[in-house]
Amino acid sequence: MSTSKKNTDNTTQTRLSRRSLLVGSTSALASVGLMGLAPLSRAATAEAPKSALPDYANWKDESAVIVHSANTLETRRGAIGSGVVTPSKHLYVRNNLPAPGAEIVADRDAWEVRIEGVNNPATLTLAELKEIGIESVTAVLQCSGNGRQFFTHGPGGTQWGTGAAGCVVWTGVPLRDVVAQLGGVKEGMEYITGTGGEALPAGLDPKTIMVERSIPTRALDQAILAWELNDEALPLTHGGPLRLVIPGYYGVNNVKYVKQVAFTESQTDAKIQASGYRIRDVGVKGAPDQPSMWEMPVKSWVTAPLEKTRQGHSRIHGVAFGGNNPLDKVEVSVDGGKTWLDAQLLGPDMGRFAWRPFALSVDLAPGEYRIVSRATDAQGNIQPQNRTENERGYGNTSWSDHGVTLTVS
Ligand SMILES: Nc1nc2c(c(=O)[nH]1)N[C@H]1C(S)=C(S)[C@@H](COP(=O)(O)O)O[C@H]1N2
Numbered sequence: 001m002s003t004s005k006k007n008t009d010n011t012t013q014t015r016l017s018r019r020s021l022l023v024g025s026t027s028a029l030a031s032v033g034l035m036g037l038a039p040l041s042r043a044a045t046a047e048a049p050k051s052a053l054p055d056y057a058n059w060k061d062e063s064a065v066i067v068h069s070a071n072t073l074e075t076r077r078g079a080i081g082s083g084v085v086t087p088s089k090h091l092y093v094r095n096n097l098p099a100p101g102a103e104i105v106a107d108r109d110a111w112e113v114r115i116e117g118v119n120n121p122a123t124l125t126l127a128e129l130k131e132i133g134i135e136s137v138t139a140v141l142q143c144s145g146n147g148r149q150f151f152t153h154g155p156g157g158t159q160w161g162t163g164a165a166g167c168v169v170w171t172g173v174p175l176r177d178v179v180a181q182l183g184g185v186k187e188g189m190e191y192i193t194g195t196g197g198e199a200l201p202a203g204l205d206p207k208t209i210m211v212e213r214s215i216p217t218r219a220l221d222q223a224i225l226a227w228e229l230n231d232e233a234l235p236l237t238h239g240g241p242l243r244l245v246i247p248g249y250y251g252v253n254n255v256k257y258v259k260q261v262a263f264t265e266s267q268t269d270a271k272i273q274a275s276g277y278r279i280r281d282v283g284v285k286g287a288p289d290q291p292s293m294w295e296m297p298v299k300s301w302v303t304a305p306l307e308k309t310r311q312g313h314s315r316i317h318g319v320a321f322g323g324n325n326p327l328d329k330v331e332v333s334v335d336g337g338k339t340w341l342d343a344q345l346l347g348p349d350m351g352r353f354a355w356r357p358f359a360l361s362v363d364l365a366p367g368e369y370r371i372v373s374r375a376t377d378a379q380g381n382i383q384p385q386n387r388t389e390n391e392r393g394y395g396n397t398s399w400s401d402h403g404v405t406l407t408v409s
């Protein structure tokens, strides 16, 4: 299947008609008694190899992603590129629930979001939001479980390496402008609670499956209701028509197909908030008093070369970001962290929430090298050598875990 489509909106129809075509020809074969003729069906499969990509993300670049499951696609370590912005076609995908149908992006401007916990609560359409204000922010989007595969206690969940992260441009209206228009936040509200627009399967307690996240109101400074990703209409895959984006915060707080934003006194009791995405010791159950996956700390990793290179001049590449703080610098070591050299930050500085690609030129003699990178944020926080062990394998920023072993010949 084609992977070059610009966004999801017009692809479903194409796939549907192709599928009905296939179904049609199959029944035609059946009616003349040719069903089950092996050579024929093999030939048909060879002509149109089935994509491993799930339908709702069939526009992704298949060569750039690892398909862990229909709900989890990871960017390959070498597919991040050396520019600042991660191409949408390479960006990871993580769905806790199956994605809604393409009908929700058929008439984008008609999408409604309910705003609660302000002095004048209202339901606003996307068209109305566009009248209020507009801003673009470049930010790292990263899943809490990025780096989970390096944990050794075997935490369940997707075994993400480095690629449950990307740096993208969001465009939308600052949430604070929407709030100002609605008379300000009601007194005593401590959290911003966003609710995802997925239709929930019947027969299950909604609280156990719904995507509803609460984050502290201090994030109001940076929150955006976004309708564009990398200068295109926000694909359904990434939360179109409208997404609550909290730059500097872990992925889960960036609620896709957002249908309500409520300022609340307390955190939602949805499972994904109350016990999910909580840092606790190995073997311990999740509970509301444990730290929630909110602000992201400083992190970096090497993206090239990954396995081998030729002796002589080499250029080591990677990405580094400060999370919720600006980035200060990144160092690289070719001896597993014994000695460090400052790497050069590349590309334009796209602000506090963006990552910076980095590079360091080295001369390497034949042999084996452990290449690691270590970033520091503007407040002096340094990426730690070791991860913090925790039950679910969240928040891995260990520079040691994220190194690469390079053979130089
Ligand atoms: N509505 C909704 N929002 C969601 C999710 C979801 O399943 N449903 N998954 C969250 C998680 S865990 C992550 S890491 C990011 C992934 O964003 P992406 O799929 O655009 O990469 O979306 C977050 N927002």
Ligand SMILES: [Mo]
Pocket (backbone or CB within 6 Å): 094, 142, 143, 144, 145, 251, 252
């Ligand atoms: Mo996530």
